[in-house]
Amino acid sequence: MAEQKNWYLVCYDIRCPKRWRKAYKLLEGYGDRLQYSIFRCWLSQRDREKMRWQLEKILTLEDDLILIRLSHQCVKSLPAYNRPNTWLINNEGFRVL
Secondary structure, eight states: OOOOOEEEEEEOOOSHHHHHHHHHHHHHHEEEEEEEEEEEEEEHHHHHHHHHHHHHHHHHTTSSEEEEEHHHHHHHGGGGGGOOOOOOOOOOOOOOO
């Protein structure tokens, strides 16, 4: 059985450019960059905790990090009040051949 996944916004403020680059490269493997320090990630609970653990190894106490889980209803209504193509979602899913 597949794990349930949710959309997450990952927002950060990292003071050191070296740590910022490490965090940026790590997050590129988990999701899409929306803005300079904001990523959107489609994660299971296991992937979320793995990503958070990896980020905590990079960050220090002076850095800020927030993960926000978005409900399916929130994501569904995003196109109604944003610019077109702000949050593209592939509704087709996958087809097994």
